[in-house]
Amino acid sequence: MGEIALAAKITHVPSIWMDLTIDKYRGIRENAITALSEVGRRAHARGVETYVILDTHWIVNQGFHVNANARHAGTFTSPELPHMLSGMSYAYDGDPDLADAIAAEVRGDGFQALAHRDANLNCEYGTLVPMHLMNPAADIRVLSVAANQFASIDEGRRMGAAIARAIAASGRRAAVLASGSLSHAFWPNAVSAEGLFTVNGEFNRQIDLRVLELWDQGRVAEFLAMLPDYAVHCRGECAMIDTAMLFGALGWDGYAGRGELIGQYFGSSGTGQCVVDFALPAG
Ligand SMILES: [Fe+2]
Numbered sequence: 001m002g003e004i005a006l007a008a009k010i011t012h013v014p015s016i017w018m019d020l021t022i023d024k025y026r027g028i029r030e031n032a033i034t035a036l037s038e039v040g041r042r043a044h045a046r047g048v049e050t051y052v053i054l055d056t057h058w059i060v061n062q063g064f065h066v067n068a069n070a071r072h073a074g075t076f077t078s079p080e081l082p083h084m085l086s087g088m089s090y091a092y093d094g095d096p097d098l099a100d101a102i103a104a105e106v107r108g109d110g111f112q113a114l115a116h117r118d119a120n121l122n123c124e125y126g127t128l129v130p131m132h133l134m135n136p137a138a139d140i141r142v143l144s145v146a147a148n149q150f151a152s153i154d155e156g157r158r159m160g161a162a163i164a165r166a167i168a169a170s171g172r173r174a175a176v177l178a179s180g181s182l183s184h185a186f187w188p189n190a191v192s193a194e195g196l197f198t199v200n201g202e203f204n205r206q207i208d209l210r211v212l213e214l215w216d217q218g219r220v221a222e223f224l225a226m227l228p229d230y231a232v233h234c235r236g237e238c239a240m241i242d243t244a245m246l247f248g249a250l251g252w253d254g255y256a257g258r259g260e261l262i263g264q265y266f267g268s269s270g271t272g273q274c275v276v277d278f279a280l281p282a283g
Pocket of ligand 1: 181237
């Protein structure tokens, strides 16, 4: 039987790449870099074979999609923020078998779900930025899952539950990573450059901090009760569908673990960011 050996909410902000590649920005994202590297260390220590990444930058408008390519390789420049993230080379093995199994299980729950083998379907930076730090030797397979921006929180729950069932039946030790922000209100263009390190609005910052507190205290049922409102009022990245799928995979309000914040909560261009490792039942 397979198992979810690690579950985490993770940041993927492109300013991580600025820190790594542009001298004048060196050190600005040390907190995030250290935290993502630590999650990668834990994944390796737990024998993770495949990272299943719920990628809020692979945005789809219909159904459920996974990248089933056997190999992901190329050089990535972000069309969205090309001045921040360019020239990132990557090469990882994919996991076509698990991708097929996940798509089949999600389809079995009534969704249109497709596993794509298409050499022109590349990974997005919600996958690639974390992988650069969590998978430096490229020794863990990479499986990107798209984020449906029009799916409801409850559909995300069902998709996540199906992902967990597919992993359980697969024989794989997998990590499930929700790659997306907490609040996600970009600063207006006129002030965006000076907002590189801040959250847009005290309301969003306070709600994010409350969410982290609830996770730390294991009060997941309370968090899930507020998640639909949180996604709307704090402008969740891709409507927080990654978070819905993550908790769906963990068992939704039956999940009894706690979320450990690794490093510090931080602001980035208006958005609220974190790296949180969710404890799993002893396998
Ligand atoms: Fe993002």
